[in-house]
Amino acid sequence: MIKIEIVQSEEGFLALASEWNALLDASGLGNIFLTWEWISTWWTCFGRGRYKPWVITARDGNDGRLVGLLPLALQTVNLAGLRLRQLSFMAGDRVIDHLDVIAKPSHSHAAMPFFVDCLVGKSVEHDVVRLDAMKADSAFVKALLDTIEQRPDDASHMAIDSICPYLSLPDTWDGYWASIGKQSRYNFTRKAKRLQARASGPVSYRRVETKAELSDAIRELVRLHQARQQQKGNPGAFAQKRAIEFHTAVAERFLDKGWLRLYLLTVGEQVIAAIYCYKFGGKFSFYQSGYDPAWSECSPGALIMLHAVREAISEGAEEFDFLRGEEPYKSLWTSTARTDLRLRIATSMPGWLILRAYQLAYQGRRAIKANLGWGNRHAKAAS
Structure with missing residues (x-):
């Protein structure tokens, strides 16, 4: 049995410090941008006063152990005259990559539907979900996209590839x-x-x-x-x-x-x-x-x-990760890359209007690049 809670106070978020890195170690993700040190420092420098914690936690219903978490933050933003509640990954406004749900492998499958429902379920109160630099091949991203694509009337989305070069050593x-x-x-x-x-x-x-x-x-x-x-x-x-x-x-x-x-x-x-x-x-x-x-x-x-x-x-x-971006100098060091995804998901009509504006603006930028001969092999949009 899994018990889900959305931690929405600074005190509750800070109280996770003693459990956070142990769960990250158990998850096998090996991502420094998911450590307590990175996330909590971001909160102190950028989050406090601008965001509200919105951390989804999953605990074992038998012993209360933390077995999964998704560190999000809620922000009220004004876009094109609309006042929207936007969910984003904690520290997602920094250059960070390969983000994912932090979960014990033994509980990941059972917890995943709950995480997805908290983001795009019928009872959500936010308008837009903005997830940058998510691992394209993660079970969470797959479950999230599968849910959205099965319910086209309830949510629109936009998925854009981010290329992340790396060098195997x-x-x-x-x-x-x-x-x-x-x-x-x-x-x-x-x-x-x-x-x-x-x-x-x-x-x-x-x-x-x-x-x-x-x-x-x-x-x-x-x-x-x-x-x-x-x-x-x-x-x-x-x-x-x-x-x-x-x-x-x-x-x-x-x-x-x-x-x-x-x-x-x-x-x-x-x-x-x-x-x-x-x-x-x-x-x-x-x-x-x-x-x-x-x-x-x-x-x-x-x-x-x-x-x-x-x-x-x-x-x-084992690896030297150049993180996201296709800057020319990176191609001098490696020809291998993995893909992350930037996701934009509308969960209300105002959110859909803003998402549609994102899509049109993005398509316009792609057209300009194509006319300049730059091309863009790695982007895709869906709605």
């Missing part, structure tokens, strides 16, 4: 170095020599391992990332002060847990590149990077990425 660095081919080895060697020739001091890579180093390292990461992005005309991931505060807090908590992998490339005392990754289970997740544009001719961004891959292999990681 060999057991040894020598194995990886041999696999990339003679030309790539030559290019990396040439870049390293060019950097060494220009440097006025020793060139070194170092990993941030203590709290004493962390604040300066985060500051350098932000500086280098923003400098590169602004050169390209982009706002950058750290344009908002709150984003810097969030990642500073996450990095500190991950450092305590042994999950942070923040590397700096230095020439003498000058930091010219930084890469910000996480290690959780057998996976390295690349989150962000930056380099000094003044050193572009030496390709410090590529060199520090290569260093991070080497470190991942040395630690026995």
Whole structure:
């Protein structure tokens, strides 16, 4: 027997802290973006005051053990003059991937219909469900889409693919170095020599391992990332002060847990590149990077990425995950990818009107890209 509850208070959400990561470990998902440290830090920095917790929990009816949860948040939004209640994944406004219901495998099948009913059942009170970066092959997503597609009069939806490149890692660095081919080895060697020739001091890579180093390292990461992005005309991931505060807090908590992998490339005392990754289970997740544009001719961004891959292999990681996005540089590292889904589901007439506007806007963007010759092989919309 499964007992379902929707936790809708901050106190109730925070009370889940002692059970959260144990359930995540038991689920086998191995996703750092589903850890208590990531989700609760998001709540502190972005959720409180803007969202209301809406965490679906499943407990064993016999002993009360937590056997499943789906961490959602409820927000009232004004869209096109309509005031709507929108459900979204906690931390879904950040760049995170491969989200799913967190459940014990032994209880997942029994709990799944209840989770789906809480989102799209006939008695729901919200207008729109917005789920970004959901695992496309998860049992939860399949059950959710199956339910929607069987009831076309009750709910409309939109599903958009997100491509998430990743690199499967060999057991040894020598194995990886041999696999990339003679030309790539030559290019990396040439870049390293060019950097060494220009440097006025020793060139070194170092990993941030203590709290004493962390604040300066985060500051350098932000500086280098923003400098590169602004050169390209982009706002950058750290344009908002709150984003810097969030990642500073996450990095500190991950450092305590042994999950942070923040590397700096230095020439003498000058930091010219930084890469910000996480290690959780057998996976390295690349989150962000930056380099000094003044050193572009030496390709410090590529060199520090290569260093991070080497470190991942040395630690026995099975995968280097580049997360979502089809940026051209990722294709230089891997040709393999998995798919996540962005889901938009209407559960009321006002929600349907907004969903239809989303669909029309998305179709317009696709048409513009097609006319420009960009194409879009990975998107789909349904209603």
